[in-house]
Every structure is written in structure tokens, then in C-alpha cells.
Amino acid sequence: MSKTISPSTLRRSALMLSLCAAATARAQDAGTPTEAAKAAALDRPVTALVVERTDLDAAGAVAPATFGGSEYNRDFLRGFKNDSALRNGHRDYGYLGTECFCSMESIEVLKGPASALYGNGKPGGDLNSIAKMPGLSDYRNISLFASSPGLSRVRVDVADVVDDTVAYRVNAQAYKGATYTDRNSRDSVFIVPVVEWRVTPDLKLTAAYNGGYLQTTWNPQLVANQALMSLPAQRFLGEPVNQARIVDNTGRLELDYKLANGAHLRQAFMYQSESYRDSGLSYDTFHYGLDELVDASGMVKRVSQRDHAEQTIFVSQSEIFGRAALWQVPVDYLLGLEVGRFDYSYRLDVGDGASINIHHPVYGAAMSGALTTLADQVYGTDNLVLYSQNRFQLSPAMRLLLGVRVERYRDYLQEAGETRVSQNDALFSPRVGLTYQLNPQWIAALSWTNSSRPQIGAKSASGKLFRPEAGTQVEGSLQYTAPDESLKATTSLFSITRKNVLTQDLASPNFQIDSGRRSSRGVEEDLSYAFTPELKLDAAASYTSAYVSHDTVLPVGAALAGVPKWFTSLYLGYDLNPAWSLGAGYVFESRRVATLPDNGVTLPAMSSIDLTATYKTKKWSIDVTLVNSGDKRGYTSDGYTITPVNPRELQVTGRYKF
Template sequence: MFRGQRLLSAGLIGVSLTIASQPAWAQLTQITAVQIQPTPDGLNILLGGIQDQSSQITTSVTDKTLTIEISNAQLRLSEGPLFRRDNPAANITALRIEPLAGNRVRITVVGQTALPGVTVTPEATGLSLAIAVTPPAAPDPATPAPTGSTDNPENIELVVTGQQEAGYVVEEATTATRTETPLRDIPQSIQVVPRQVIEDQQVQKIGDALRNVSGVSILQGYGGSTTNYTIRGFDSFVNLRDGFRDDGFYAIYDPANIERIEVLKGPASVLYGQLAPGGIVNFITKQPLRDPYYSGQFTAGSYNFYRPSIDFSGPLTTDGALRYRFNAAYESTGSFRDYVNGQKLIFAPVLTYDISDKTKLTVDFEYQGLDQTFDRGFMPDPRFLALPISRFLGEPSDSYDFESFKGRYVFQHQFNDAITLHNAFSAQSYNAKRENAQPLIIDGFLINDRFLPRRYTDVDEGAESYNMQTDLISKFKTGPVEHELVTGFELRRQQSGYVFRRTPFTPINIYNPSYGTPIPTEFDTVFDNDTTTDNAGIYLQNLIKLRSNLKLLVGGRFDFVTLRAIDLVNGGSRTKTNEDASAFSPRVGLVYQPIQPVSIYASFSRSFQPNFFEFTAPGVVLEPQRGTQYEIGIKSELLGGKLSATLAAYEITKTNIPTPDPNNPDFVIAAGEAKSRGVELDVIGEIRPGWNIIASYAYTDAFISQDNALPVGSRLVNVPRNSASLWTTYEIQQGKFQGLGFGGGLFFVGERAADVPNTLNIPAYVRADATVFYRRANYKVAVNVKNLSNAKYYDSQGFFIYPGEPLTVVGSFTLSF
């Protein structure tokens, strides 16, 4: 799978060295003050502090929105990390000034009835922007904005530019509504982990970024290859990638091309179909930029870890209509676990073409290859928790080879100011091969209190999925009431194959392991299944602005799911299974904003999951599992909008869980029920210039409330009653130590049930991390230390238990232009 990896790795390092030879940017300028003054036809904006006339100022236009970007500049306002005004002038509805990555500042001006124009004039005290809104047609996006006269003969250059996120402040997300919606207008808890947090924490396994979010517990995936989650008490084996479904065993993500991570708490079936009721994680990928951007990074750390990566982006045409982005990374690592190692390769090109000022097409592709040891961790038993965390209970030759190919297009056309069509198609293919010595589960787990029985497995698996989404977004009014209506449908087919072979194998002494038993060559085939799942969904959602401070979100989705399975085990004979399920999933929520920075909300939502392969005594497929959530909360923007907080309380009830039929144990009935109740707090933003924070706390009470076989009251697996996190960084803003920064964090996870019934609890732990870094205009050096106290801790896989990393040091060097 990894032929030529050494060449690629050397090539990526070479790119980093080549970048170092390019000229550095000019000295940074800082915008220290913003003054605005309404005028008869618009607005005057004075940006205090800009004195360098070599700064490049660029513009782009969309509909009634003017975007101005200033390169080689930082926004350093005493009142916070961003500047925002609603209705600052009679014909302007919004003004927003915010920092971007790569030392840039973006100014967004939204006209009420027409496109704003800008005249730029350098002045002694800063930079003056005269914004005017006039009825004539909008200028060509590729045409530079006019520049005003000045006593300084050097006018500032204006060209078309792009966008890139920066900082911890996030105000909008797409996961909750399928449109860019302010978080404060969403009647449901949604948390966003921005790119800056991923970089500051030097996240290598993308799942670790979710430790910053309340109510989310890491659920180690398939042999340590994937990462899933327990959210609000319920396991989630499905993720989203840019709004498209990625099923659990094949959902492998890499930080290289992830821009941010959005976590929607509670049922999400109203927009995404069959899902667990706890919530969904949506990985948002990086998109092409209008400005040239080149970045190379080399990272190395404990356990022979090294990773070169690149991120290139920019225009391919002079007018910026065709743009690209290319991310690539190669990773090679050992482990604190004996005989465990792995290699990973990812590359992800993206192209965006502005067909016109109303029409845009984006095409992307992603390849990932994984070649690593398949590690099953430990059994859920106290004797295993007493073992050294390095102890490996498989064979040194155990392996897992995985490849994925993902392609997608996104087409968007704006018919007019009120109607937009969004159409997207995704195709994904996965192939995997597993060979390993697998623990054999028996009563008591061990033979003679020391030997773990095993069998050897040989598994081939793969899947292909095709997904089409089409949304029509309409904005209109009924009297004084404003509507944003999303009408859409989704079609999806997934075809998967799974061949499972096994044979008896030698037990292993867990206290004094001996490896090297010859690998078997003959196996019994236990499973040989081909499965096709078709899903059709139709959904409708209306975000209604009843008043300026009162918003109603109402929606629903009908889903129709068909499963066809063929079992080929019995001598090539075919056993066919055909099952159907359907459900309606509603959501209703209300947001009240008594004052501008505060939102009080309440919502009701439902989810569903088919109970395929679960039959009642008459042979009828059990009705789908249903989840019902009631949630109330309050969202607040503190410190002038630079810090945001969400406090939420909820109750989720999951019903129709299969449980044995007391009158016929060979069948099931829908008598099982589980509940989860909790309170969550999330805080993120900038306390003062250069001082960032992301923190969380969750209290979760998740338990079995009804069942015919399991003890009622048993805690659900991998759900701590209490969990919390705190991460903060500070970067010196001026003086001779400008750019020097440091930070640290604590991650607390309370005691969790390892199984049901609750025979073992996974111990609570506190993990401490730290970082120190030095950032200049076009390079950054950073050292991160994870698990400073070398705490012993474990994560759950749902059954198996995985030791967490001990003290680990990671260093990185990044060049960006």
C-alpha cells in the first residue's frame, strides 16, 4: 500500500526547506482602534494603527456583501478579538471586522438593498474606508475597488482575495440547520472546535480534539484505527464529513485537511436521517483560498513519531475564479505499546470554480492509506488493569491495512437574493484487510487465572457508498415575519461486504507473554455477507424570525430505509434477507434574546435507528429505535462578544431497544429503554488579546430504565457522571518577546462503567498537557507535552479497554507564506 513512502516523505521535507528560502513578509502592522461614522450614502471606517503603505488590501463581492481583506496585519482591539455592529448606517445591515489566519484582517459589509462600494484612503492616523451603497450594478469581482487620493503618492494595491478561519472565536455553524446560522440563533447545543485549537494542542489523532467538548467521551474504534464517541450517554458510530454520512468502522479522519469540527448535541435525524440520539460530529474540511497560501510543517515526537505535511492554496487564474487547495501528510510512528506501530498517508486536492457571480462549483478528492498493528487492548477485567500499559496480547505480526477514496462535488446557484439551490454528490470507497490473534471471550476471561484464550482471525471487508443531497433555500416574508426555508431530499446507497474467517490459536500468558506461534494458513469461514442499504429522505425546515429577538425553528424529515443482505456461508448457498423501516423525525425549537448578547432557548427533537435483524415471535422486524430529547439552555456572548458560553440541560429517552421475549427467548420485543439526563457548560473565546480559552463541564446520568434481561438502573458504558476540560494559551503581543506563547490544559474524566451489568468501573483520571511556542510572521516553533504527570488512564471501546498515552513530547516547525 505504501510503495514509495520514503520518497514522498523526503519530498514533503524538501518542500519545507524550499519554502524557507522564499522572502519573508513585511513587518506586521496592528489595527488598534476602529471608528465608524455614518454618511448620507453609507459609512466611513477609520482603522487606527495602519501606517505601512506596502500593505495589500483586497476585495471580493457576493450579492449585497462587500469583503475587504488586509494582509500583513493583526486586529488588536482593546474591546475584544472582533468588531461587529448591526445596522451601523441607514442602508447597511451589518459590519464585521475579524482576524484571519496568516496575519490578515477581514472586513465584511452587508448592504440593505444594494452592493456597497469602497474608496480607500491612507491617512496619518490610519486607514480610511469610505463605504457607499448605490443602486447601480455591482462591480466585476475581479475589478479592483477604486482608491482615493492622498498626499502619499504610493496608493494601496487592491485585488481579489479569499477567506481562512483563525482564532478561537466561532459565531456560525452549518451542522444544525444546513445553512450558515449564528450559534446564538440555534435552539440546540452546538459546539465548534476551531482549527486554532487543533493546532495549539498538536492534535495527531483527530478524536482527541473532542476532549474539549462537554458530554463527549472518546470511544476507541476498530483496533485503534478509528475514533468514535459517546455523546450524552449514547454511542455514536456515525460521523459526518461536510454534512455527508461516514459510517463508523470506515470513518478515519486526519487533521491535515480539517478546518473545524462541529458537534451537534442531541437528535439530528431531522436533517441527517438514521442516527443515535446523543448527537453527531461533523468534520468540516479545508476549502480553497483566493490569496496564495503556502505552508509546510514537520513534526516529531516520542515513540519514533514523525510527520511532514503541506498545505498549499491560491488562485489558478488571474481573476481568481478558479482556485485550488492541496493538503498532504505522511506519518510514521511507534507506540508505548509493545510491537505496535503504524504508517499513514493522506492527500486531498480541492478545486473551486466561480462559474459566475451567482454560480459556484467545488470538486474535491481525498485518499487515505493506513498500515498499522491491529491492537485489541485489554479485556474489561481488574486483572488486566494491573498489567503494564505497554503489554500487548496479540502477535507482533498482527496487522490492519486500510484504504479509502472519497470524491465529491458541490454545486451552488443563487437564482436571486431570495432563492439558492445547493446540490452535492459524494462517492466513497473503502477496503480493509485484518489479520490478528483475537481474544476469545469466555466466562472469567482467563484460563487458570493467567492465560488469555485466543483465536486467529483473517478478515476482508469493504464498502462503497453514494450519496446525493439537494437543498432549495428560500428567504421570504409573510407580513413582518421573516422566513428561511430549507426544502431538500437525500438519496443514499451503501454496499458492503464482510468475510470473517477464524481458527483456534494458542493462549497467551498475560503476565509473562511468549510470542511467535506459527500463523495458521487454514481457516473456517464464519461470516460471508453482502449487504445493500438504500435510504431516501425528504426534509423541510423553517427558521422563522417572529421578531428581531424571537426565532422559531421547526422542521421534520421522512426517512425510508431498505436493507438487502445475502449470506454466502453455507457452502455457497444464498440466504437472503429483505427488511424495511420508515420514520418521521421532527424538531421544534424557540430562541428568545432579551438582550443582544443573550439567547434563551428550548427545543424538542426526535431520532430513529432501524432495528434490522431483530425479529418478534411472529417474524416481524422490530420497529425502529426512537430517541426523544427535551432541552433548555442559555447562550451568552461575554466580554463584548469575544467570549461565548453555552449552558444546557436535557433529558433523552431511547425506546424500542430490543430485549429478549420472556415467552420466546429466540425472539425479541421492544421493551428496552434507556435514559440520559444532564447539564453541560461550554466556554470558548478570547479573554483578552492573545489569551485564548476553551473549557467545558458535563454532568451526565445515563442508565437503563427498562429491560427484561439487564438490571434496571445499570449505568451505560463509557459515560462518566462528571467530566471537565480546560485549555488556555497566551501569546505576548508586543515588545521584544512578541510572538512567544505558552499554554496548558487539564482533562478530567470521572469513573465510567466498563460493561453492563456494571461489574467493572474504569478509573477516573486527570491528564495535564502543556505547550510553549514562538510565532513570527511566517514561521512557528512549538513544543507540546502531553500527560505531564504520566497519569495512568484508559479509554473504552464499548467492550475492550485501551490504555492512554503516558508522558509524550511532540515538537513542530511550521513555515507559512
């Protein structure tokens, strides 16, 4: 049964997804593993987890109401914002393309050394979405979705095997209707075809395309202002004519050739072109501090705003991976060469805007006809990378992982009317991991991971670009698997430091310098227990201390915004019989600071419960989900903007195979 991803799962994917480690063994059912999966296979079991959509569906039946393409990448991984991801092993440059959820087969959660193989500068972890691929038989599925606010969706998934050499799969999706926010609507269409051609028994060619648009009411981003945060999550303080539109075109081409010795050669290309436009009235954070936005009478200051962004990404990856012996030591190896280019242009225009009452909004204000340009720039990077990851089997119980990423890049930045500034630099990111099978039930592991990431799109007061950000993680873990595999538990301790973080330049306060440092320490516990084959519990808990360890302005020890110290999630699933299944998911996040620097506004502790019921037959199924059943208020934060948790919402999805 084709399944989708629940809102609570995606808000907290880094931990929630890690509950399903057992899905690793079933990854082959989802289609051909990606290169990130192959690379992850060179790491220890507890650091590379593959979660199938069928497992993800256990926590709910629909994608988030805020669907925009890659919602799950807005999470924090071990204390740091996950602002980029991988697509079928391709590196993303931090500006996420609008990938359609309808095309995702599974999500890999990469931790430790495996997470740094393809860059991104996140030693703590990464997420890789895996596309649906053609299978070995024909398949046709249609699903219809409706939510209580009035949003509806139709999805079609068609796969055909033309002959012994050619197969294809097409996923398409259309959204339309109202979201839970007052006077907000969405209109979205995407189509994702994939063609697989076995040119010879050893040579396979795969071509894929992701294209479509998202048109939505542009909702001003909530910020850390106590008066604004006291409002219902449904409150809309923009204008009904506010509009935002994203158009995406992404193409992928991959050649896979199997050599006589069993090794594989892979050549992959990705090209993406995406545009984003919005216009309307938003909060005036350009001229007022956060605590000044709302006056004593409840009027929030607004500004006329128009944004326009264009991005293009090209990535080429050439890889060889396989198994060999080095001085009689078995080794799984991967060696790759990556060539990439990322270009981004952005323009921001603002003007006067009428205020609106936060308690009794009256709409009808128009945008100003006179806008002033506040930002007009183009920037990007070219990179050339050599990467390798190798796992040595030193003994039947011991494995050593050695990896390195060597990168040469050129960044550039050009402000309107100014001379283009560029910078060349080199990055070196080694990593090492060791696992030891203590006995058939216990595995111990240690790892040290280093990562580097260029900082593009900003320059110092002297006009120079910044040196790359560097990250280091040390991690130890212990994994237990019961003899009958009814219980699986993993305990992980980690320490992460990120250096060269941008902070305020005291000599030129309108600019930044790259001398900041951020740290994160924590412990994670993941557990999966099957009481019976029909009754299963997944649980996760973590303690994370993420804080400022060096800065020119911020106090050392200040907590990083949006990161809860305590996090807990539980999911209990029960198959009553082959037709009926029930599920309940609980999530708790402790109190967090809303911004950095801390302005005194906090995000309260939050807990929510999702309930779901599924009835299925051989041909059709229906899922009913009550999201946030207790209608609890809660917020997430990326360190500045704040997102309300979805209020209570009924969601119904019906599927039919034909």
C-alpha cells in the same frame, strides 16, 4: 497557521469543542460554510458551534497517536456513543470512512434540532467535519512531526489561484514509525485534492477526493478483564506479524447556483469505497467469558482471527436554502431531498491460537492453518429522504424553529447460504425550537427533537429485520454574553430517551428483540473568559446520568458503560508576546462501569494534564506538546472494548510557509 487537533480534545470533543463558541463568528475565514453550517445557522447560537483548527490547536499540537482517520467520532455525546458523523454535511451510515485529518479545516458541534437534520438518529448532538477549501490567494505550508515513541509525519498543504475562475488546494500526509504500544508500528499515506471552478459568477463547481491507506500492527482490543487492565498501556499481547490494512477512496462533487432572489440551489454527490482487512492472534472472546480469558498463571487465551470488510456509500443531496417572508414574517428556510445507498459485506474466520503470558510475553506463535467461518454476511440500506428546517422571526427578540425529516428506506440482510431478507419502512422525525432574547446579554432557549434510525445488519429469531430506533430529546438552555464579550457562559439541561434498542430475546437467547430503552439526563456548563486579550480560559463541566430504562435482561437503572457521570475540562492559554504562546489543559472523568451488562470491572476516575508551547514567526513555527504530562493511567470504553489513555508522550511539530 495550519493547526491540528490534540488527543485530549478529540477524546472528549462533544464538550471540549463546545468551549469555543466565539469561533462561530469567524467561520467564514475557514472557507465556504457547509450545508450543515447553513442549516445550523437556522438554529439558536448555543446549539450550533463552529470550532476552527486554530482554536483546536490551543489544546495540543498533533493528531492522536492512534490516528486512523476519524478518531474523534469515537466519543460519547450526552451519554450515547457517537458512532457516526457528518462530512461536509453528508450523512455517514455508521461505518466511518477513513477521512484524513490533514484535510479538515474545522469541526462543527451540532446540538439540539440542528443535529437531527441529516439523520443519524442522535437527537443529543452530532459532529460535522469541514474540509479545507481553496482560498483567495496562494498558500504553501509543510509540517514535520515527531513523537517520543518514534512516530514521524510529514504534511503538505498547497493552494493556488489559477485565475479568476479556478483555484485548487492539495493536502497530503504520510505517517511512519512506532506507536507507544510495544512492537507496534504504523504506515499511512493520504492525499486530498480539491478543485473549485466558478463556471459563472452565480455557479460554482467543487470537486474533491480523499484517498490513501493505513497499514498498522493489529493490536487486540482490550476488554473488561481485571488482569488485562492492570497491565501497562504499552503491553502488546498479539504477535508482531499481526497486520491491519485500510484502503479508502472517497469522491465528492458539488454544484452551487445562486438564484436572482439570493437563494441557493445545491446539488452534491458523494461516493466512497473502502476496504478493511486484518489477521493475527487476538483474545479468544468467542469461546470464553471475559473473566475466563486469563488463567491463574497469567496466560491469556488467544485465537487466530481474520476479518475482511468492504463498504460502499453513495449519497445525493439536492437543496434550496435562502430567506423569504411568510405572511410578513421573515423566515430562513432550507428544503432538501436526499437519495442514499449503503452496502456492507463482512467475513470473520477464527481458529486455534497459542496462549501468551501477560507479564512476560514471548512472541513467535503462528496463525492456525485451519480457520472456521463464524460470520459471512452482506447488508445495507437504500433511502429516500425529504427534510426541511425553517426559522421564523416572530419578533425582534423571538425566533421559532420548525423542522422535519421524512424518510423512506429499504434494509436488507443476507447471511451466507441463506435467503436475503429485506424490509421497507418509513420514518417521521419532527423537531421544534424556540429562542428568546431576554436582553442584550441573555438568550433563553427550549427545544424538542425527535430522530429515527434504521437498524441494519441484524435480524430476529423469526428471521425478520428490526424496526428503526427512535430518539427524543428535550432541552433548555440559558446563554450569557458580557457587554465586552470577555465572558461567555451557557448552561444546558437535557433529557434524552432512545426506544426500540436491541436487547436479548429470552425465548431465543442467541437472538435479540427491539424492545429495549435507554435514557440520559444531564446538565452542561460551558464557559469562556478572557482575563486579558493575552490570557484566556475555557472551561466545561457536565453531569450525565445515562442508564437502562427498560430491558428484558439488564436491570432498570443500570449505568450505561463508558459514560462518566462527572466531567470537567479546563484550558488556559497565554500569549506571552506575538512570538511565544503557552497552554495547559486539564481533563477529569469520574469512575465508570466498563461493560453493559456490568461484570464488576470499572474504569477508574481519570485526570490528565497536557502542556504545550508554541514559537512562531511570519514564515515558520514550532509546537512542543507534552501529552499526559503526569503519565496518569486511564481508559475509555465504547461499552465493550476498552482503550488505554495515551501514556506520557513528547510531540514536536514544525511548520514552514513557503
